[in-house]
Amino acid sequence: MAEIRVDPERCTGCGLCVQACPYGVIELVEGLPRIGEGCTLCRSCIEACPENALSLVEARREVDLSAYRGVLVYAEYRRGRVHPVSYELLGKGRELAEELGEPLYAVIIGDGCRRWAEELIYRGAERVYVYDDPWLDPFRVDPYTAILVELVEELKPNIFLFGATSIGRSLAPRVAARLKVGLTADCTGLDIDPETRLLRQTRPAFGGNVMATIISPYTRPQMATVRYKVMPEAERDTSRRGEIIERRIDPSSLPDRVRVLEFQPVEEEVSLVEADVIVSGGMGLGGPEGFKLLEELAKLLGGAVGASRPTVDEGWIDYSHQVGLSGRTVRPKVYIACGISGAVQHLAGMRGSEVIIAINTDPKAPIFDFATLGVVADLYEVVPRLIEKLKERRGR
Amino acid sequence: MERGLNIIVCIKQVPETVEVEIDPETGRLMREKYPGILNPFDEHAVEEALRLRERYGGYVRVLTMGPPMAEKALRDAIAMGCDEAWLATDRAFAGADTLATSYTLSLCIRKMEPYDLIICGLKTTDGDTGQVGPELAEHLGIPHICYVSQILEVSEGRIRVRRRLDDGVETLEAPLPALITVTKEINQPRLPTLKGKLRAKRAEIKTLTASDLGGEPSLYGLEGSPTRVIRVFHPEPPRGGEIIEGEPDELAERILRKLEEVGVI
Ligand SMILES: Cc1cc2nc3c(=O)[nH]c(=O)nc-3n(C[C@H](O)[C@H](O)[C@H](O)COP(=O)(O)OP(=O)(O)OC[C@H]3O[C@@H](n4cnc5c(N)ncnc54)[C@H](O)[C@@H]3O)c2cc1C
Numbered sequence: 001m002a003e004i005r006v007d008p009e010r011c012t013g014c015g016l017c018v019q020a021c022p023y024g025v026i027e028l029v030e031g032l033p034r035i036g037e038g039c040t041l042c043r044s045c046i047e048a049c050p051e052n053a054l055s056l057v058e059a060r061r062e063v064d065l066s067a068y069r070g071v072l073v074y075a076e077y078r079r080g081r082v083h084p085v086s087y088e089l090l091g092k093g094r095e096l097a098e099e100l101g102e103p104l105y106a107v108i109i110g111d112g113c114r115r116w117a118e119e120l121i122y123r124g125a126e127r128v129y130v131y132d133d134p135w136l137d138p139f140r141v142d143p144y145t146a147i148l149v150e151l152v153e154e155l156k157p158n159i160f161l162f163g164a165t166s167i168g169r170s171l172a173p174r175v176a177a178r179l180k181v182g183l184t185a186d187c188t189g190l191d192i193d194p195e196t197r198l199l200r201q202t203r204p205a206f207g208g209n210v211m212a213t214i215i216s217p218y219t220r221p222q223m224a225t226v227r228y229k230v231m232p233e234a235e236r237d238t239s240r241r242g243e244i245i246e247r248r249i250d251p252s253s254l255p256d257r258v259r260v261l262e263f264q265p266v267e268e269e270v271s272l273v274e275a276d277v278i279v280s281g282g283m284g285l286g287g288p289e290g291f292k293l294l295e296e297l298a299k300l301l302g303g304a305v306g307a308s309r310p311t312v313d314e315g316w317i318d319y320s321h322q323v324g325l326s327g328r329t330v331r332p333k334v335y336i337a338c339g340i341s342g343a344v345q346h347l348a349g350m351r352g353s354e355v356i357i358a359i360n361t362d363p364k365a366p367i368f369d370f371a372t373l374g375v376v377a378d379l380y381e382v383v384p385r386l387i388e389k390l391k392e393r394r395g396r
Numbered sequence: 397m398e399r400g401l402n403i404i405v406c407i408k409q410v411p412e413t414v415e416v417e418i419d420p421e422t423g424r425l426m427r428e429k430y431p432g433i434l435n436p437f438d439e440h441a442v443e444e445a446l447r448l449r450e451r452y453g454g455y456v457r458v459l460t461m462g463p464p465m466a467e468k469a470l471r472d473a474i475a476m477g478c479d480e481a482w483l484a485t486d487r488a489f490a491g492a493d494t495l496a497t498s499y500t501l502s503l504c505i506r507k508m509e510p511y512d513l514i515i516c517g518l519k520t521t522d523g524d525t526g527q528v529g530p531e532l533a534e535h536l537g538i539p540h541i542c543y544v545s546q547i548l549e550v551s552e553g554r555i556r557v558r559r560r561l562d563d564g565v566e567t568l569e570a571p572l573p574a575l576i577t578v579t580k581e582i583n584q585p586r587l588p589t590l591k592g593k594l595r596a597k598r599a600e601i602k603t604l605t606a607s608d609l610g611g612e613p614s615l616y617g618l619e620g621s622p623t624r625v626i627r628v629f630h631p632e633p634p635r636g637g638e639i640i641e642g643e644p645d646e647l648a649e650r651i652l653r654k655l656e657e658v659g660v661i
């Protein structure tokens with residue numbers, strides 16, 4: 001069993017670990033910390049110890065994982081199209097595969113998906129596994145899990161990536177639990193440790209206040225879901241060639257317990273995540289009417305309207321507009337933040353924007369630390385003038 | 397439903413704030429102290445279970461795996477109206493990632509059989525993965541549906557629900573027993589009543605330890621967790637640009653020029 005161990009040679013009995021324990025289960029006994037019942041191995045005490053006297057010890061495991069090779073990408077196919085996060089995964093997957101000197105594979109499942117196989121090759125896949133059958137429409141987690149688990153057992157990939165979409169986040173944990181392997185949710189960074197050759201998976205943790213890097217040293221494949229719009233898409237190169245492997249399925253042998261009775265698509269006017277320009281509003285708007293002004297500006301710029309979380313919580317605007325850790329991640333050419341303070345959780349969703357323009361009355365607002373152009377002013381004075389100017393310009 | 401619904405709600409105690417600071421001098425993590433609260437998403441899970449009980453009759457049990465102090469979250473759920481509380485606690489469970497957590501919970505649930513429905517929150521505010529629900533369903537061999545925003549009906553051993561996906565709203569039907577994870581849209585959680593609070597104070601908490609569960613010891617806690625956190629750090633240093641002040645008209649002009657420069661107008 002794993003435990004926190006105290007090195008009595010190093011410990012000076014300073015008691016910082018006692019203070020650091022969020023559960024209050026450490027006490028000093030004869031000058032040395034004693035870790036009591038209720039320890040969750042959260043490592044706060046290890047982090048707090050200035051003498052490096054505390055360490056987490058666990059049984060060593062020896063496992064042979066050498067049979068696993070290659071990076072496999074789940075290309076999410078739905079309603080006749082491939083979700084663009086799949087191209088982002090192929091872009092990153094190519095990098096990882098080259099670093100490891102291993103192949104890049106893709107798998108695609110669904111009715112009519114065969115005609116996308118070449119596209120996946122143009123985007124960098126060397127081999128594409130295709131499961132095209134009318135029975136596989138629409139997506140159901142049971143048969144898709146069974147197909148993917150069987151493929152992994154046969155192909156033995158080293159790394160297996162999913163988009164952190166609503167489908168990916170339902171499917172990947174089911175696959176990971178059946179394979180009994182680790183899965184890191186909602187990654188924003190992936191790279192290979194040059195020494196251990198392990199996949200380093202980085203994601204926001206503790207509500208986005210900090211980032212955590214996670215590895216899966218003992219199991220294969222190393223699995224992750226990856227946030228949409230944080231990594232650049234793979235370049236399309238139509239001269240690329242690859243292998244397409246078409247697989248038949250036998251519906252009678254696949255589990256299928258949950259029935260889809262109905263589906264109502266929602267089409268957004270200008271999809272937030274795809275817009276080149278986003279005009280976003282925060283609590284500084286002071287009320288729901290403020291969004292009317294931002295809508296006008298967004299329309300003139302051919303863009304979409306974004307929002308901070310508290311404006312959504314207040315009911316000023318629908319959740320689908322929320323940008324940030326618990327909303328969407330966006331990477332527009334221009335992000336105009338109006339009356340947004342720039343909390344880490346908001347930044348987590350828009351930091352990747354090419355240009356950030358912030359309008360805020362408070363010169364100390366954290367958003368200014370990240371803005372390409374920071375405008376210290378009342379948004380109600382600046383935005384209407386900007387709208388006038390844009391209209392004038394258009395009239396010319 | 398003749399005998400009503402037998403529901404288990406999985407809940408977690410999470411830190412009240414998720415403010416985590418890194419000491420600028422030492423680069424060490426400074427975490428807020430507990431007292432923990434009931435994970436906000438799980439309040440919706442508890443609420444939905446209570447509503448189902450009001451609609452169909454039945455029994456609602458809450459379950460958590462955590463340190464002994466997680467008992468408080470269980471009592472909060474009892475105060476809202478749950479019938480019975482179960483706490484899985486043991487040093488061996490410490491340091492669990494989602495795979496080890498869901499494995500441990502699955503063994504607890506086998507001890508709690510029979511059941512019709514398991515409800516989980518969409519995700520926790522600390523772990524923030526949303527993986528425990530679907531992984532738990534897999535360990536139990538039952539179907540799962542994530543992102544449920546409305547329960548339409550439970551009848552004849554089946555549950556019919558609506559859920560919100562990125563591209564639309566789906567209506568689904570699953571045979572029971574099943575596991576669902578619920579979003580905040582599904583309901584408005586009730587506040588505990590005074591009577592509920594009194595009941596919570598006195599309620600007996602059923603405790604399960606590793607030896608009660610009898611599972612494979614190497615699959616619990618840190619040992620049973622395939623993932624390891626190797627580094628925690630601050631997101632990214634600021635990369636601020638130009639800050640301007642002045643007359644609104646001049647400021648609007650500067651924004652316009654910036655937009656031209658980038659080529660979006
Ligand atoms: C787990 C977790 C997840 C979260 N997820 C998200 C998320 O996804 N997205 C998100 O946005 N937040 C999220 N938050 C909330 C986040 O911490 C902040 O509370 C939130 O982003 C603040 O929103 P705001 O900037 O609109 O409001 P405030 O912080 O209140 O800022 C309002 C700003 O407007 C300025 N202002 C006021 N009047 C004017 C005016 N007339 N003209 C110009 N400026 C003006 C003020 O100076 C101030 O800076 C999350 C929090 C947690 C704990």
Ligand SMILES: Nc1ncnc2c1ncn2[C@@H]1O[C@H](COP(=O)(O)O)[C@@H](O)[C@H]1O
Pocket residue numbers: 406407408435437438441459460461462494497501515516517518519520521523524525526527528529
């Ligand atoms: N330790 C735990 N004990 C009981 N239920 C849990 C635990 N951890 C997570 N859950 C459940 O799983 C959901 C998702 O948690 P997570 O995967 O950590 O985001 C939560 O909303 C709870 O319903």
